[in-house]
Amino acid sequence: MLEKCESDIQKLEYEIKSIQDYNSTIKKRKAEMKDSVQIIEEIIKDEAISDANLRLLVDKIIIFEKGKKLKIKIKLNAKFRKHKDCYDENCNLTESTFTT
Numbered sequence: 001m002l003e004k005c006e007s008d009i010q011k012l013e014y015e016i017k018s019i020q021d022y023n024s025t026i027k028k029r030k031a032e033m034k035d036s037v038q039i040i041e042e043i044i045k046d047e048a049i050s051d052a053n054l055r056l057l058v059d060k061i062i063i064f065e066k067g068k069k070l071k072i073k074i075k076l077n078a079k080f081r082k083h084k085d086c087y088d089e090n091c092n093l094t095e096s097t098f099t100t
Contacts, residue, residue, distance in 0.1 A: 032070055033063050 049057075062073040086095040 029065065029070075037063075 057076060059075045059077045062075070064071055064073070082098070084095070084097045085093060088094050
């Protein structure tokens with residue numbers, strides 16, 4: 001009986017640690033996403049493109065994690081040729097592709 005209780009305690013301690021690790025990961029990702037949103041807000045504030053025009057052009061902006069990196073996907077309101085630009089950590093263009 002005592003061994004079972006000790007085993008249960010170890011399992012619960014492991015689960016608590018996993019939840020704490022998961023919670024810290026979520027907080028980190030939220031902070032990273034907040035930074036990305038702030039960058040987009042800065043572009044709008046600088047009036048490189050007005051908020052109204054941006055809303056006409058863009059259907060949705062999706063920020064997600066893939067391969068432990070944050071990705072951004074911008075879905076436009078019109079049919080355009082498919083275009084993909086890839087940048088490295090220093091914001092240097094590494095790849096650019098077009099498809100029809």
